[in-house]
Amino acid sequence: xxxxxxxxxxxxxxxxxxxxxxxxxxxxxxxxxxxxxxxxxxxxxxxxxxxxxxxxxxxxxxxxxxxxxxxxxxxxxxxxxxxxxxxxxxxxxxxxxxxxxxxxxxxxxxxxxxxxxxxxxxxxxxxxxxxxxxxxxxxxxxxxxxxxxxxxxxxxxxxxxxxxxxxxxxxxxxxxxxxxxxxxxxxxxxxxxxxxxxxxxxxxxxxxxxxxxxxxxxxxxxxxxxxxxxxxxxxxxxxxxxxxxxxxxxxxxxxxxxxxxxxxxxxxxxxxxxxxxxxxxxxxxxxxxxxxxxxxxxxxxxxxxxxxxxxxxxxxxxxxxxxxxxxx
Amino acid sequence: xxxxxxxxxxxxxxxxxxxxxxxxxxxxxxxxxxxxxxxxxxxxxxxxxxxxxxxxxxxxxxxxxxxxxxxxxxxxxxxxxxxxxxxxxxxxxxxxxxxxxxxxxxxxxxxxxxxxxxxxxxxxxxxxxxxxxxxxxxxxxxxxxxxxxxxxxxxxxxxxxxxxxxxxxxxxxxxxxxxxxxxxxxxxxxxxxxxxxxxxxxxxxxxxxxxxxxxxxxxxxxxxxxxxxxxxxxxxxxxxxxxxxxxxxxxxxxxxxxxxxxxxxxxxxxxxxxxxxxxxxxxxxxxxxxxxxxxxxxxxxxxxxxxxxxxxxxxxxxxxxxxxxxxx
Numbered sequence: 001x002x003x004x005x006x007x008x009x010x011x012x013x014x015x016x017x018x019x020x021x022x023x024x025x026x027x028x029x030x031x032x033x034x035x036x037x038x039x040x041x042x043x044x045x046x047x048x049x050x051x052x053x054x055x056x057x058x059x060x061x062x063x064x065x066x067x068x069x070x071x072x073x074x075x076x077x078x079x080x081x082x083x084x085x086x087x088x089x090x091x092x093x094x095x096x097x098x099x100x101x102x103x104x105x106x107x108x109x110x111x112x113x114x115x116x117x118x119x120x121x122x123x124x125x126x127x128x129x130x131x132x133x134x135x136x137x138x139x140x141x142x143x144x145x146x147x148x149x150x151x152x153x154x155x156x157x158x159x160x161x162x163x164x165x166x167x168x169x170x171x172x173x174x175x176x177x178x179x180x181x182x183x184x185x186x187x188x189x190x191x192x193x194x195x196x197x198x199x200x201x202x203x204x205x206x207x208x209x210x211x212x213x214x215x216x217x218x219x220x221x222x223x224x225x226x227x228x229x230x231x232x233x234x235x236x237x238x239x240x241x242x243x244x245x246x247x248x249x250x251x252x253x254x255x256x257x258x259x260x261x262x263x264x265x266x267x268x269x270x271x272x273x274x275x276x277x278x279x280x281x282x283x284x285x286x287x288x289x290x291x292x293x294x295x296x297x298x299x300x301x302x303x304x305x306x307x308x309x310x311x312x313x314x315x316x317x318x319x320x321x322x323x324x325x326x327x328x
Numbered sequence: 329x330x331x332x333x334x335x336x337x338x339x340x341x342x343x344x345x346x347x348x349x350x351x352x353x354x355x356x357x358x359x360x361x362x363x364x365x366x367x368x369x370x371x372x373x374x375x376x377x378x379x380x381x382x383x384x385x386x387x388x389x390x391x392x393x394x395x396x397x398x399x400x401x402x403x404x405x406x407x408x409x410x411x412x413x414x415x416x417x418x419x420x421x422x423x424x425x426x427x428x429x430x431x432x433x434x435x436x437x438x439x440x441x442x443x444x445x446x447x448x449x450x451x452x453x454x455x456x457x458x459x460x461x462x463x464x465x466x467x468x469x470x471x472x473x474x475x476x477x478x479x480x481x482x483x484x485x486x487x488x489x490x491x492x493x494x495x496x497x498x499x500x501x502x503x504x505x506x507x508x509x510x511x512x513x514x515x516x517x518x519x520x521x522x523x524x525x526x527x528x529x530x531x532x533x534x535x536x537x538x539x540x541x542x543x544x545x546x547x548x549x550x551x552x553x554x555x556x557x558x559x560x561x562x563x564x565x566x567x568x569x570x571x572x573x574x575x576x577x578x579x580x581x582x583x584x585x586x587x588x589x590x591x592x593x594x595x596x597x598x599x600x601x602x603x604x605x606x607x608x609x610x611x612x613x614x615x616x617x618x619x620x621x622x623x624x625x626x627x628x629x630x631x632x633x634x635x636x637x638x639x640x641x642x643x644x645x646x647x648x649x650x651x652x653x654x655x656x
Binding site: 314317 | 474626640
């Protein structure tokens with residue numbers, strides 16, 4: 001199967017490296033970063049391109065843009081891994097729309113298009129008889145979409161609960177374990193590279209809320225939007241609150257939850273028993289699905305990372321290669 | 329899709345009840361218990377059959393056997409859910425072989441055939457262009473096989489660690505939480521219906537070892553057998569050992585583990601940190617996969633139960649219906 005790779009940041013480089021290393025029968029015929037592009041119908045030498053990118057900051061020819069690659073390269077599936085723009089979803093949404101219109105499968109790690117334009121992109125993919133997959137957008141390496149789509153097929157999903165932001169979970173773990181204040185723990189998260197200079201997006205629960213929107217739309221097709229999420233961050237949490245929870249055998253985690261029967265969709269710090277499967281340490285992510293037949297299923301894993309995210313993308317690509325069946 | 333259901337114990341009744349309740353497009357055209365059978369090409373009235381079974385102990389005509397149903401009914405997939413015989417694998421293996429030879433897909437919850445005859449049955453299914461699926465044999469409702477097959481496709485599985493026997497986990501949880509002796513906790517497990525009169529199969533780790541064999545064969549195709557598993561049960565564990573572990577922030581769990589790079593395949597009580605995701609409470613099951621790209625992925629859920637197991641079987645059936653692609 002031939003693939004085109006758009007985006008060569010941390011995730012894109014992870015995907016490219018793994019495709020070059022593993023013999024999965026996936027050939028990259030088009031590649032683009034924000035400054036350049038490369039089209040080679042017989043397959044691109046990834047090792048050479050990555051070395052070039054490291055040296056010059058470009059992966060190919062500056063006259064070739066991402067949209068050129070998407071429109072002209074010969075590929076079966078587009079891998080869209082440009083940075084998330086949570087407000088506009090662009091340019092990723094345009095890229096994805098263009099590829100779907102060419103009857104190309106799309107695999108993305110980009111939360112913007114899925115959170116903002118899920119219904120439109122899914123309908124377009126269905127109409128064109130191709131796949132639109134986005135396992136990597138939620139909870140990194142945890143194969144939550146595959147589990148929802150296949151493992152638990154036939155189950156009604158009654159509720160979801162998730163620890164979907166590793167930065168917040170790291171901060172809360174450090175506050176609980178070491179008695180740090182929020183500010184101290186945030187500083188440590190910054191030093192470790194887990195938090196950005198402006199941590200708003202993470203600590204105010206926006207990132208977790210976007211992932212919750214993606215999950216809710218996938219499961220219930222209910223068209224919820226980011227603005228529908230009742231959202232409280234962890235930035236006002238005191239060390240005292242955590243100490244009190246600990247005294248009761250509990251702790252505090254930033255929980256994203258959606259419970260249709262209660263009309264509830266919320267991201268907020270919750271007191272939770274320490275023995276609950278959702279209570280994971282450090283930057284881990286976790287998800288509990290409440291279902292009618294399987295009852296509670298919890299998945300725990302890494303929520304971020306270059307190679308971890310590549311795992312989710314490659315899982316989607318191999319599913320398309322091996323199992324995509326065109327529906328009427 | 330038409331299905332034939334062989335076995336009407338707890339799991340079979342769970343499957344039948346769910347198929348009758350949910351409109352999944354799966355029609356039962358053949359059914360059999362150990363004493364009787366029923367074939368109706370246009371679809372069996374399950375509610376009537378289950379009521380009949382409850383009243384008379386039989387689901388159909390005593391002149392019709394399970395093998396009659398398997399040989400003569402008009403179906404696409406066989407659901408084989410007769411009781412496990414871990415020594416001979418029969419009569420289930422014969423049932424499965426007969427269905428595969430008729431080019432019928434097979435879905436089973438029966439550990440015997442998969443642990444004893446995996447290689448043969450898988451090769452036969454491949455040859456006949458049909459699916460042989462057995463999600464329900466390991467860890468009940470946890471969709472571990474789907475995750476291995478699709479979610480983590482492309483990953484190399486480096487090791488697996490599992491809490492695969494709910495009875496043992498319940499006993500160990502009670503010993504740790506309440507300071508009970510092994511004998512006291514076992515008695516409680518019996519009273520709750522979690523342990524059988526003869527608990528050997530569970531407490532000596534045989535059940536967990538069989539599931540480990542199924543996992544290892546599925547992942548690595550390495551042909552390991554039950555006799556290859558280095559096995560220690562929990563029946564000699566003292567309350568003191570658990571108390572000492574607890575003092576160090578740890579506990580003891582019966583862990584099934586396979587680590588090819590260390591040539592290790594073992595079921596034994598292990599001391600494990602209480603914060604480790606594998607440390608689950610009561611009768612829960614848990615599995616951690618160590619992989620090259622996704623790193624560690626843990627799944628937690630119910631390891632047994634009529635409807636929980638039906639969830640796994642129905643997941644397999646829907647996968648066959650929606651995604652089975654005949655390979656050359």
